[in-house]
Amino acid sequence: MRSNLHLFGVSAPGRVFVMGTDAYGRDVFSRFLFGGRVTLLAGLLATGLTLALGTTLGVLSGYYGGWVDAVIMRGAELFLALPWLYLLFALRAFLPLSLNAVQTFLLLVAVIGIVGWARPARMIRGIVLSSRERHYVLAARLFGGSDHYVMRRHILPDTYSTVLTQAALLIPQYVLAEIVLSFLGLGVGEPTPSWGNMLSTLQQYSVLASYWWMAIPGIALIPVFLGYVLLASDLSLQETGRT
DSSP: OOOSOOSSOOOTTOOOOTTOBOTTSOBHHHHHHHHHHHHHHHHHHHHHHHHHHHHHHHHHHHHHOHHHHHHHHHHHHHHHHSOHHHHHHHHHHHSOSOOOHHHHHHHHHHHHHHHTOHHHHHHHHHHHHHHTTSHHHHHHHHTTOOHHHHIIIIIGGGGHHHHHHHHHHHHHHHHHHHHHHHHTTSSSOTTSOOHHHHHGGGGSHHHHHHOGGGGHHHHHHHHHHHHHHHHHHHHHHHHHHHO
C-alpha cells in the first residue's frame, strides 16, 4: 500500500545520507554496512582456518605422541613466543601490495588465521591425551578400529565444546586484527570499504574534530565484542558444568 507519509525525506532529485558522506561524496552508511560484512567475515574465516589447523594438529599430537607430538608442540611454542601483532605486520609487509580486493582479503585471512593456531592446538592436545585412555576408545582400538575411525567417532566429539569456546574468543581478536591492519594500510584497501580503512580517515585532525560520525565503525565494535565475550563466558560455564 502506498502512502504519502514519511518520517523524513527531501524533494527529488535530492537524496538523504543518513550518516553523511565522506570526502569523495560516498554514502558513509552504505560503506559502513558493506565494510561490516568484510570485517566480520574476515574474523569468521580466519577463526575457521585457525581452528581447523589447531584441531588437526592438536588431535595428531595428542593421539600419536612421540616424535609427532614433540615436533608439533615445539612449533606451537615458537608461535606462542612470538608477538602475534608484530608478526602480522612483518608477514604482511613482505607480501605483494599490488593485489585486487578479493586477493587482498583472502591473503589477509590466511595470514591472520595461520598465525594463531598454536594455542587451540595445545588445548586440543590436552583433551586428546585424556580421551585416548578412556575405556571406549581402547575398546574401539582393540576391536580393530582404524586410527581415522577412532579419531573421528570418539576423539573429535570430546573437543567440540572447547572448539566452540575458542571460536567465540578468537573471532573478536581477529576482527580487531583486520581492523588494525586495514587502519595502517596493510589490509583491505580503497575503494573496497572495511571498518579498518574507514577508521583510517580519523588520522586526519580535521575529520576527527568536525565529522564525529566517521568514528561509528569503532563504536559498533563495542556491542560486537561484548556479544562474543558473553557468548564465550556462557560456553565456558557449560563446558565446566560438563566436566
